Amino acid sequence: MTIGFTGSPxxxxxxxxxxxxxxxxxxxxxxxxxxxxxxxxxxVEAGGGLSWGPLAEREPEVELALLGTIAGRxxxxxxTPGARGKPMFTLLRVLAELATPEAATWGAARCLVDWHAxxxxxxxxxxxxxxxxxxxxxxxxxxxxxxxxxxxPVVIMLAEHAGRVLVGRQxxxxxxxxxxxxxxxxxxxxxxxxxxxxxxxxxxxRATQVRYVASQPWPFGGSQLMIGCVAPVESDALTIDTNELxxxxxxxxxxxxxxxxxxAEAPFLPxxxxxxxxxxxxxxxxxx
Amino acid sequence: MTIGFTGSPxxxxxxxxxxxxxxxxxxxxxxxxxxxxxxxxxxVEAGGGLSWGPLAEREPEVELALLGTIAGRxxxxxxTPGARGKPMFTLLRVLAELATPEAATWGAARCLVDWHAxxxxxxxxxxxxxxxxxxxxxxxxxxxxxxxxxxxPVVIMLAEHAGRVLVGRQxxxxxxxxxxxxxxxxxxxxxxxxxxxxxxxxxxxRATQVRYVASQPWPFGGSQLMIGCVAPVESDALTIDTNELxxxxxxxxxxxxxxxxxxAEAPFLPxxxxxxxxxxxxxxxxxx
Numbered sequence: 001m002t003i004g005f006t007g008s009p010x011x012x013x014x015x016x017x018x019x020x021x022x023x024x025x026x027x028x029x030x031x032x033x034x035x036x037x038x039x040x041x042x043x044v045e046a047g048g049g050l051s052w053g054p055l056a057e058r059e060p061e062v063e064l065a066l067l068g069t070i071a072g073r074x075x076x077x078x079x080t081p082g083a084r085g086k087p088m089f090t091l092l093r094v095l096a097e098l099a100t101p102e103a104a105t106w107g108a109a110r111c112l113v114d115w116h117a118x119x120x121x122x123x124x125x126x127x128x129x130x131x132x133x134x135x136x137x138x139x140x141x142x143x144x145x146x147x148x149x150x151x152x153p154v155v156i157m158l159a160e161h162a163g164r165v166l167v168g169r170q171x172x173x174x175x176x177x178x179x180x181x182x183x184x185x186x187x188x189x190x191x192x193x194x195x196x197x198x199x200x201x202x203x204x205x206r207a208t209q210v211r212y213v214a215s216q217p218w219p220f221g222g223s224q225l226m227i228g229c230v231a232p233v234e235s236d237a238l239t240i241d242t243n244e245l246x247x248x249x250x251x252x253x254x255x256x257x258x259x260x261x262x263x264a265e266a267p268f269l270p271x272x273x274x275x276x277x278x279x280x281x282x283x284x285x286x287x288x
Numbered sequence: 289m290t291i292g293f294t295g296s297p298x299x300x301x302x303x304x305x306x307x308x309x310x311x312x313x314x315x316x317x318x319x320x321x322x323x324x325x326x327x328x329x330x331x332v333e334a335g336g337g338l339s340w341g342p343l344a345e346r347e348p349e350v351e352l353a354l355l356g357t358i359a360g361r362x363x364x365x366x367x368t369p370g371a372r373g374k375p376m377f378t379l380l381r382v383l384a385e386l387a388t389p390e391a392a393t394w395g396a397a398r399c400l401v402d403w404h405a406x407x408x409x410x411x412x413x414x415x416x417x418x419x420x421x422x423x424x425x426x427x428x429x430x431x432x433x434x435x436x437x438x439x440x441p442v443v444i445m446l447a448e449h450a451g452r453v454l455v456g457r458q459x460x461x462x463x464x465x466x467x468x469x470x471x472x473x474x475x476x477x478x479x480x481x482x483x484x485x486x487x488x489x490x491x492x493x494r495a496t497q498v499r500y501v502a503s504q505p506w507p508f509g510g511s512q513l514m515i516g517c518v519a520p521v522e523s524d525a526l527t528i529d530t531n532e533l534x535x536x537x538x539x540x541x542x543x544x545x546x547x548x549x550x551x552a553e554a555p556f557l558p559x560x561x562x563x564x565x566x567x568x569x570x571x572x573x574x575x576x
Contacts, residue, residue, distance in 0.1 A: 005476070012474065015489060015529065015531055015532075104476065107476045115475070118412050119412070123411045124409065126408075126409035126414045126416065149474070150438055151473055152438075186396075187395075187396055187507075188293070188396025188507065189505055190291065190513075191503040192294075192503065193296075215479040225441045225473055225478075225479070243303055244303075
């Protein structure tokens with residue numbers, strides 16, 4: 001199965017980003033295209049593709065980032081200050097119309113535009129910064145510091161015990177939805193340590209092992225790298241962290257399969273297909 | 289084998305960080321301790337432990353972060369502005385004297401102190417920010433934004449072909465040293481995509497699969513999460529990226545074992561024991 005937000009056809013050419021002559025050449029390429037966005041959200045064409053226009057479509061004062069090339073054609077996005085997007089759960093319905101590799105290209109663009117919009121000043125000295133490296137950095141001339149787009153690693157995991165996995169429910173979820181538990185990896189932690197800490201904090205269970213399964217870039221709430229794991233735990237006795245979760249439940253393979261099939265008797269509604277939580281449940285239900 | 293910078297005995301209590309009364313209680317605890325640092329570097333006691341002192345040891349105007357508790361005792365570090373550390377290759381020799389779990393605690397502290405020192409202003413609006421959440425955030429009162437310590441995910445990998453793995457040499461390395469290739473995960477990429485992109489950019493090889501092996505927090509150059517992988521590739525024909533590397537070589541298990549044993553006939557000097565590159569090579573040499 002393809003995981004949501006992966007498989008973009010974009011070639012990033014990231015070793016050429018600091019080359020101003022190369023950027024000028026790509027800008028002058030008659031094949032160059034501009035990704036159309038509504039704020040931060042994608043414009044979906046009939047057939048499930050992203051919508052592209054000529055570079056001339058942009059507001060003249062707005063700067064561009066060179067995402068890379070797609071099938072040899074330079075792909076740009078406008079770094080519109082203050083661009084905002086729809087709430088995630090609304091947008092996931094729009095994304096269902098978009099082919100997965102197209103959603104992956106959009107995700108990279110969204111992260112970049114959003115990062116520039118929220119990082120226009122130097123965290124080191126407070127001065128205003130300028131777009132650099134073809135849109136993949138900002139430079140502070142006042143203290144001569146380069147700043148690069150931020151991606152936060154997040155662990156997302158299924159605790160596993162006696163043939164069942166643990167799913168949890170946050171108050172903000174749609175009714176009946178449950179998903180894998182998750183949390184940010186902190187400074188000074190490995191993936192395995194972050195998984196164990198989050199499971200103990202949120203559910204009171206102690207991991208005896210951590211198995212990596214898959215990863216996914218997640219273009220909401222900044223840019224996140226979701227690192228999906230399964231972790232066998234010592235016991236199924238739960239201590240719920242009510243600051244984060246309103247319910248936890250253990251579900252066996254029959255229940256997970258029913259949930260993924262949206263069956264009437266399913267014990268919960270599953271996370272959307274775009275999410276790595278869905279992929280974790282799907283692979284676990286298949287015994288992978 | 290234990291991987292460097294993992295296994296800290298620190299309990300982070302991160303759900304209590306926003307609780308000012310809890311922080312006051314930990315500050316008033318007569319068992320509370322202050323981690324001694326020289327700039328950003330550890331002070332190593334006889335026996336391989338970190339050095340701790342009373343909270344009163346700190347400069348009175350310097351703010352504190354609550355790292356967490358160790359064996360029930362509150363563990364603080366001073367957020368000294370402008371703290372600097374020794375170069376990494378120098379410091380790795382100091383770290384060789386420090387027990388691994390102690391190095392892990394120091395690594396978390398170093399990342400936190402270094403992050404505060406380099407992020408004293410709001411990236412969104414440019415105003416000066418204040419320490420918040422017991423030292424695990426900075427708050428901008430001007431635009432009401434919280435900023436959290438940054439950790440950059442990095443992929444580090446061994447390409448594998450016909451019983452050999454690929455190691456590369458950066459110009460800054462000590463003489464004869466080779467290591468795994470590595471690079472930052474960019475916005476909009478999965479771990480697997482970043483591994484494939486980096487291997488193609490730096491060595492011209494195409495990954496057919498990516499296997500996760502292990503991870504490591506790396507407390508230099510900001511805070512990095514090193515995600516270690518092995519990736520079988522289509523062919524052993526190489527195209528070196530001379531901007532990043534000065535040499536690449538394929539090495540078989542006999543050669544890797546000789547390198548790890550520092551044997552006279554070894555084809556290269558291995559990365560230091562603290563690194564995940566060393567762990568990747570060790571596990572691969574054992575056939576794991």
